[in-house]
Amino acid sequence: MLRFWKKKPKPEDEAATEDVAAAAQPEAQPEPGSEPTPEPANEPAALLEPEPEPEPEPEPEPEPIPTVVAEPAAPAAPPGKKGWLARLKEGLSKSTSRLTEGIGGIFTKRRLDEEALEELEELLITADLGPAMAAKVTGELAKSRFGKDVTPDEVRRFLADRIAETLAPVAKPLDLVAAARPHVILVVGVNGAGKTTTIGKMAKQYRDQGKRVLIAAGDTFRAAAVQQLEVWGERAGCPVISRETGADAAGLAFDALERARREQADVLLIDTAGRLQNKANLMAELQKIVRVLKKQDAGTPHSTLLVLDATTGQNALSQAEVFRDMVDVTGLIVTKLDGSARGGVLVALADRFKLPVHAIGVGETIEDMRPFEAGAFARSLTGLEA
Numbered sequence: 001m002l003r004f005w006k007k008k009p010k011p012e013d014e015a016a017t018e019d020v021a022a023a024a025q026p027e028a029q030p031e032p033g034s035e036p037t038p039e040p041a042n043e044p045a046a047l048l049e050p051e052p053e054p055e056p057e058p059e060p061e062p063e064p065i066p067t068v069v070a071e072p073a074a075p076a077a078p079p080g081k082k083g084w085l086a087r088l089k090e091g092l093s094k095s096t097s098r099l100t101e102g103i104g105g106i107f108t109k110r111r112l113d114e115e116a117l118e119e120l121e122e123l124l125i126t127a128d129l130g131p132a133m134a135a136k137v138t139g140e141l142a143k144s145r146f147g148k149d150v151t152p153d154e155v156r157r158f159l160a161d162r163i164a165e166t167l168a169p170v171a172k173p174l175d176l177v178a179a180a181r182p183h184v185i186l187v188v189g190v191n192g193a194g195k196t197t198t199i200g201k202m203a204k205q206y207r208d209q210g211k212r213v214l215i216a217a218g219d220t221f222r223a224a225a226v227q228q229l230e231v232w233g234e235r236a237g238c239p240v241i242s243r244e245t246g247a248d249a250a251g252l253a254f255d256a257l258e259r260a261r262r263e264q265a266d267v268l269l270i271d272t273a274g275r276l277q278n279k280a281n282l283m284a285e286l287q288k289i290v291r292v293l294k295k296q297d298a299g300t301p302h303s304t305l306l307v308l309d310a311t312t313g314q315n316a317l318s319q320a321e322v323f324r325d326m327v328d329v330t331g332l333i334v335t336k337l338d339g340s341a342r343g344g345v346l347v348a349l350a351d352r353f354k355l356p357v358h359a360i361g362v363g364e365t366i367e368d369m370r371p372f373e374a375g376a377f378a379r380s381l382t383g384l385e386a
């Protein structure tokens, strides 16, 4: 990395190197498959505290159960609801204006000198692109333009291109294994990230493609979780397999896979708890689910999707780190990009983890999930015409 304009590279962001190893000893628990045993219900507690700043609690009990239940089909977008790209832009607007105003402030009538590069690097970090990406972009800009006059517009375009280049390799739809009956998708993430909502949206998309879909209500920890998922199942038009609160999630997942195989379903979506008593318990539970699924079919789960809430900014990076250590995360879904999103984090995620981003959430209704498009996203984020 060319950094002739700077003394010392900043260390790579290592936000989430906290004590995951301590959680690496799942408790010995009887495995389902033969005889699933209910696990004791315990006191709920916040699960992941990867950063000192506590994560905003989107919804403690009671669970926000979506209100539109009467309609079995997808609720139509309310009249006057903006298109998804407009909502994405609106969601990103804070990040966008921070970037465009910042770049405008730094580069007006200015030669690209050391100070300007320092300021740009700082700006990119505050826009959630992460230190590594910020250093990379400024380094590349320095390489081609150092000592020359640059306009804000030029810098924005340069930035948009670098962002698009970083995002393009990860913008991949989820491919189902054609021969799999079912293709098993395990959905993980912290509480409130949008797992259950995402499952509802995915179920609807697969149903619309004529696929047979089953949903397993693997969040057996909270009473309202099953109910919430049943509402989504009803909307998407597919069965939800559930058990009583406190039941063994792995046992439920095993049974759900058995049924999905018997019924030759195309897709089995497995919801999971976002919070348990602590990180060790969550890790033990997720690993047990995976182990038990593999007993029945070693190729499962075919996909393990981590759902991340874009409004949590850098916290999303810590979560990715932690969950990657717990399970073999194969891809990401990034939600709430319509909210006051900190969209830059997607760039940091792509740069650091290189995990496919299969889709983005741009709203709370069943239709509000879109494929992730690198170019459109980069242009929206940098305030260029999409």
Ligand SMILES: Nc1nc2c(ncn2[C@@H]2O[C@H](COP(=O)(O)OP(=O)(O)OP(=O)(O)O)[C@@H](O)[C@H]2O)c(=O)[nH]1
Residues within 6 Å of the ligand: 058, 059, 064, 189, 190, 191, 192, 193, 194, 195, 196, 197, 198, 219, 225, 272, 273, 274, 275, 307, 335, 336, 337, 338, 339, 360, 361, 362, 363, 364, 368
């Ligand atoms: N604006 C917006 N809200 C979303 C999106 N996805 C989910 N939400 C909202 O985020 C909140 C939490 O979503 P859930 O799907 O319940 O999250 P979860 O990960 O299942 O949470 P737990 O079950 O507590 O672990 C709900 O109010 C959703 O409506 C999105 O893309 N945009």
Ligand SMILES: [Mg+2]
Residues within 6 Å of the ligand: 195, 196, 197, 219, 225, 271, 274
């Ligand atoms: Mg949930």
